[in-house]
Amino acid sequence: MSWALCRCVRVTGDARRSRVRYAFLAWFPVDECNFAVTRITALSPSDRLAALRARLAEVGVQGFIVPRSDEHLGEYVPPAGERLAWLTGFTGSAGLAIVLPDRAAVFTDGRYTLQVRQQTDPALWDCRHITEEPPAEWLKAHAQDLAIGYDPWLHAAPAIERLSVPGVHLVPLLANPLDAVWTDRPPAPMAQAVPHPLDVAGRPHADKRAEAAAALREAGEQAVVLADSHSLAWLLNIRGGDLANTPLALGFALLHADARVELFMAPAKVPAGTRAHLGNEVVVRPREELPAALDALRGKRVRIDAEATPAWFTHWLREAGAEISSGEDPCRMPRACKNPVERDGARAAHRRDAAAMARFLAWFAAEAPKGGQTEMSAAARLVEFRRAGDRFRGESFPAISGAGEHGAIVHYRVTPETDRGIAPNEVYLIDSGAQYLDGTTDITRTLWTGPDAAPATLKDRVTRVLKGHIALATARFPAGVAGPHLDALARRALWDVGLDYDHGTGHGVGSFLSVHEGPVAFSRTARIVPLREGMILSDEPGFYATGEYGIRLENLLLVVPAELPQATKPFLAFETLTLAPFDRALIEPGLLTGPERDWLDAYHARVLAEVAPQVDGATADWLRAACAPI
Structure with missing residues (x-):
């Protein structure tokens, strides 16, 4: 028996008016879903687009919006949430597609402008x-004058508002409809939730x-x-x-003002040990009970972080008679401001990661001139x-391992089809990170x-990127300054000669959580959120x-009080957490x-002092040469 992601529908009010309320996500056998499934296997890209258009005609709309996100609106999604990739072939972590009867478009940012053209069919x-x-x-x-459908589980309400234009009718x-034609869709993930130890979390839940709750x-x-x-995860x-x-x-949760939590997650994912860790004030409920729990909030004032919550929740709560209060997720800022235990964990994780990077860089320095290695x-x-x-618990993202022209694809992801040899006398870019129980690296x-010397023009470009990296790493600024205010520091040396890069300079990083964490970022387009002590951000012009x-040079920075x-x-x-030499x-x-030069020499001296004692003799010898004064 095959399974599909369906929506249960509840009808309220006068039956003649058939006022429909959106309901919840659940997994059911396909013959129990409230839509017909077109059984098509091994669909080609053009067949997938045609099948979706046929389904749109059946449901009475002329177009459909397909975001990259799933119902949690995060950057990363499980295989069951890879709708954009399934439909278009584009596998980047940010994007949106719009399908109309006679044309279709994929939208993405500057990180993916090359990748999206390589992965999609220009005829489609x-x-x-x-x-x-x-x-x-x-x-x-x-x-x-077209009706354009969207799935209210996959869009925040403000995102829909930004898509609203006169003459276009957006229909929840x-x-x-895409789920109706994705017949070989992977099942929902069912990994178990486990306690995060207090000695790395730093604070009891x-x-x-x-x-x-006090907030x-x-x-x-x-x-x-x-x-x-x-x-x-954090809470x-x-x-x-x-x-x-x-x-x-x-999963989803309701946090109540008395500090109780209703956690909506498949009960099979929460084993006995985790339930004991959560205690009596955290009740685990199947996700099918979410609508009833929202109904119980009738007459109460409920906070919604509109940018981080599917539009479905706002609609349901309003229909239930709750008062919607707009406000930020109360976990977001405390999660970004790492507590002292998390800061020490980040430092420890980066020291261990530095040893691994030193071994890799020493190995690469010996092997690369020979050829024989691939991305x-x-x-x-x-x-x-x-x-x-x-x-070590795994990579924090699939490594961006790009040789030569592949390095120019900002978020390039090597595959067996694109894997190429790393040749002598070329540029190799490696952007990678790890998840450790006590910290996340990038x-x-x-x-x-x-073995030949690098061209002068290339050295000029790399050095200008390094100058920008140093400018940001050494910045001192008054409390209240935000990431967008500092972004230009990293671009100045490139701007001086008419060059730039089409992505943000840095992003927040979690503590054994996402390598991309809000609400702060070094970017011209980021929200104005003041930097605070304990935040960790990347510095990557x-x-x-x-x-x-x-070319990209990235370290992670911890926001600390300035000694002035x-x-x-x-x-x-900023305190620099990452410890690895730059290629002289x-x-x-x-x-x-x-x-x-003083900063670079001091940084390399610190790398040598902290990393050399962790590695073998041959790696330590390489490190001494790599970290010599410039």
Whole structure:
């Protein structure tokens, strides 16, 4: 028997008016779903698009919007949530597709403009830059007087508002029409939720629940919807295995003002040991009971973080008679501001990761000039080095291992079909990270394979990227400054010669959670969220020569108080967590200022002092040469 993701439908009010309310997600045998399934196997890309269009005609709409996200609106989704990839072939972590009767488009940001064109069929899909030609403008130009369907479980309400334009009718659908034609869809993930130990979490979940509940009471709210599984993980000190690289147990929750939590997750995913860890104030309920739990909030004031919650919740709560209060997920900012135990865990995790990186870089320096390695073999060797480290739990994302022209694809993901040899005398970019029980890492290094000297123009570009990296890493700034205010520091040296890069300079990072964590980022387009002590962000400026090479240099930074005796108000600074040398073969010392050279020499001296004692003699010898004063 096959299974599909269906929506149960409840009808309220006068039967003649048939007022329908959206209901919940559940897995049922396909013959019990409330839609007909077109049984098609081994669909080609064109067949998939045709099958979806046929289904849209059956449900009475002329178009459909397919986001990258699943019902938790996260960046990473399980195989069952890979709707965008199934339909279009595009596998990037951010994007959106719109299907109309006679045309279709895929929208993505600057990280994926090359990848999306390589992975989609130009006869079927127009590829658009999501900021230069926003989806709303495309709809306005091509979908006038059309009914365009969307799945309210897969979009936040503000996202739908941003897509709303005059003359285009956006229609929430009771059942996702794409699910109706994706007949070989993988099952929902069922990994178990496990306790996250207190010696790495730093705070008992009872204290976290009490703090968040106090914030609700102060705001006059009786409950908050938590749709972000990262919030469940942090709030309840649990982790899981529902996603490949992010240790989440997917689910929803209601946090009440008395600190009780209703956790909506398949009971089979919550074993006895985890239930004992959660205690009596956390009740586990199957997700089928979510609508009834929302109905019980009639007359109560319920917080919704609109950007982080599917539109379905807002609709249901309003129909139930609850008062919607707009506010931020109360777990989001405390999760971003790591507590002292989490900060120490991040430092320890990065020291262990540094040993693995040193072994890898020493190995690569010896092997690359010989040839014989490929993008996949190099990435696999790095995983081997990391796996030998204590508390390693896996990669924090699939490594971006790009040689030559592949490095110019910002979020390139090597596959057996694209895997290419790493040749002598070219640029190799390796962006990778690891999940350790006590911290999450993310590092990018750009390497010259040798044996000949790197071209002068290439060294100029790499050094300008390094100058930007140093400018951000050494910044000191008053409390209240946000990531968008600092983004330009990392671009200045490139801007001086008319160059730039089409992605943000950095993102937040979790504590044994997602390698991409909000609400802060170094980006011109990011929200204005002041940086606070305990936040961890990446510092990763870059430069990309399409068809030739890519450059990116990334360390993680911890926000700490600045030591400025003359400061008249609180200032903040950054502590660099990542410990790995930059490739001297790609640095032009003459382009560095005296303070920049001093920073680089001091950083390399620290790398040597902290990492050399952890590695074998041969690696330590290589490290001494790699970390010598510039």
